[in-house]
Amino acid sequence: MKLHHLNASRSQRIVWLLEELGVEYALVRYNRDPQTRLAPDSLRDIHPMGKAPLLESDGHVIAESGAIAQHLLEKFDDGHRLHPAPGTPGHTLYLEWMHAAEGAPFLPGLFLGYLAMSGLGDHGLGDYLRQEKEKASRCIEDHLKDHAYFAGDAFSAADCMMGFQIKLAAEAGNLADGSATLDWFNRVSERPAYHRTLGVGV
């Protein structure tokens, strides 16, 4: 099994999940262009969209971090240690946050990044997106006030998926002291698999 990994990208989620699962994998590293921040063209040799992460597994190349995570959980988490089974507590929350990691709570920050890179951060569209991002941050914070982890009482793959966004917020100094989101980040940061992830080089 081979993970095509781009620095400072969503593939951090999959490194973390692989480390949590404790499975063997080979890492193939790619680096963003330091000026444009774009992925190198060589990723397009593996998959036509040219994005990371990409997982080679069982003769398939799988794109999209959510699909890769689901594939890994089906293959290596029979015991449902990291993905609550249907009908068990946390399953519905798990589903929602697995997808939210690419959905409404994630998009405003991503769009704002594009605007900032293009010198459009001060445009009115940025104001709208900042409001949306603020709403998303409140939504995450309110959830983590009520739940220790995204799927409820127990750590799951949804935490790996949401972690990329929250790590970016933490690094930008956007998590207030005493916030539930910062508490969550500190809690998951103590996990041995998270330490190993940082060692891989995110």
Place this chain on the structure above:
Amino acid sequence: MKLHHLNASRSQRIVWLLEELGVEYALVRYNRDPQTRLAPDSLRDIHPMGKAPLLESDGHVIAESGAIAQHLLEKFDDGHRLHPAPGTPGHTLYLEWMHAAEGAPFLPGLFLGYLAMSGLGDHGLGDYLRQEKEKASRCIEDHLKDHAYFAGDAFSAADCMMGFQIKLAAEAGNLADGSATLDWFNRVSERPAYHRTLGVGV
């Protein structure tokens, strides 16, 4: 079971999937503001992100179309008629395209919509996004040259998920005559459940 449905939104995917599954549901309709194209504030009474679709099921409100689809398939598709089981042909493609419907092949078009609404369509960022969108369209077209449906030989929920994007392209006249994508669209348009979806009012 109750689906909160916003016109001209991703919730079309879920109406279609519900119609394919043939299950009973109540529809609660919301309309975009004709000027701003934003969802009404009343959706925030149901879920703090204030987006559609939202599904009320078994005492939970579930957001994110991918999560809602997965919930519905677990609940109503034991026989795996609309979601290939792990280990069966098409399962890996199914996973990838279920997530691609919110991922790399979908985002450039969404971002371009935001730019156009903000009078920024001619900005250089738009040029980059148009290239990305073109790449996504080619990726979809190449896939559908080789496969009758997104998950391979058989129709699945991945077709419902991807359908929203392709329907928009068809309505904008962006699917070339004789393209595999247009053939796919014509093929799924003949499905009785798709006709019922249009009847609901997308």
